[in-house]
Amino acid sequence: MTSPNVALEAHLTQFQMDFTTFLKCRSKEMVIGGCMILTILGCIINNDPKHILEIVGRVLNDMVSEGIIEEESVDYFNIPMYSPNEKEIREVIEDDGSFWLHKLEVYEIAWDAGFSEAKGKTSNNTNINDDDDIDKHRRGEFVCGYMRAVMEPILTKQFGESVMDDLFQRFTQKVIESIANEHWQHVNLIVSLTKK
Template sequence: MQQKQVLLLTKPIKEKAIKELYYKELPSIATICIADLGCSSAELNNLSVVSELIHSIEKARRDLGNGRQQDYQVYLNDLPSNDFNTIFGSLSSFEINLKQEMGDDFGHCFVNGVPGSFYGRLFPNKHLHFVHSSYSLMWLSQVPKGIQDNKGNIYIARTTPPNVLKAYYDQFEKDFSTFLRCRSEEVITGGMMVLTILGRKSDEQYTKESCYEWELFANALNDMVFEEEKLNTFNIPQYTPSATELGLIIEKEGSFTLDQTHVSEVNWEANENQKNKSVNHYDFVKCMRSVIEPLLISHFGDTVIEELFDKYMDIVRVSMAQEKNVFINVTISLTRKE
């Protein structure tokens, strides 16, 4: 639910970027190549993004009086473990709907799945015109090294030592720089990216708005009976950057111009006006479970999962009764330099 709200909040930014790109670079391009990186298997989200982008380009094409049919090549990327079958099962109806909405002068939309990590090369040189990613780039390629001192925590927390904070940032800087470098080889000159990352407003690395959900989860884990070594070696491979940090890394890497930065927030509760708050708590915990359960099973086994999330639900319920909790989203629009 939070992901859907984020896509709605960032829709104007995506539309503005891809229209500007079309007006400047793409009227004569026969096939426009779009990549959605870290798309997951939730076709409602990623195909809705693709549809919105194509609608924006088609409007720009008609505004220019370009009567030539436009073709689209869309790439949906995620890790090889992602279930692409859910997406592929809806593609026929997706293209039929596009043709019905766009009319007889609409061309073709070809969709491919691209399994692989976006921290490496995925596409040929100078192939992509537009790249989108939402709620994926905060995930690191690995748990940072040298964070053994972060005992009792599973992510950045109030008690996290300075050397652990540095290790998390260093890993994110390395990964995000690698992402930018790989995309710089794959995106045409003048091509654009719109990236939304779970982040924070503050330049302080620890803030409740970027860390609190993991602090509460650490409390649930610490309430369970585990070997101390098991607890102390479980860490979340994530980093929630500030807009300032993103800007510094983009400038240092040097391949892209930062055009726009937008910071927004989404409530933990899917619908804060809903009367039955317990349903909202369930939605939030269900969302968190979908994210973290594979990591938990790999580390602790699957026998503890139900009890653990029951404890987490109780802890979240108490927290939500006391205060409003939000996720912070940092959305950036980038253009490939010459």
């Protein structure tokens, strides 16, 4: 589900315009010397397929191949999200010129944010014997929970309510596999600025 270069460039251009507008608006609201700290969902390298939405794409493709949803509905489904890298954030701040950049740090955070819970049954009462499997399943359910809260209304609009439980059960399973095998993480950029 990675984007072609032309789409990536269009999203970068839109991000640059939007972030510049954001900085200009905040600059008008703030006093000289006022501070602002931002947390931005970002990336290390652009067009990196190691994004949690890649897992959603894998599930949708599986459901198309099994005839559960129409291929055309997936083809027309797009989430125009751009995750900037450190260099892109820095360039927009410097080009805008409204703020001094004090600090820009990159943090990688596990999808489950270090989630842990006492061992036992999973929330859907699935019996899993191995403690490590229980932990992976719980971590997968935790990730699925926050993704479902964010994504279900968007996915329901495109694919219908009737497939949501199946979609998110599949998503949970793919997250469990990814946590175990691929070590993907969210990337947060923390930016500290002072108004000039």
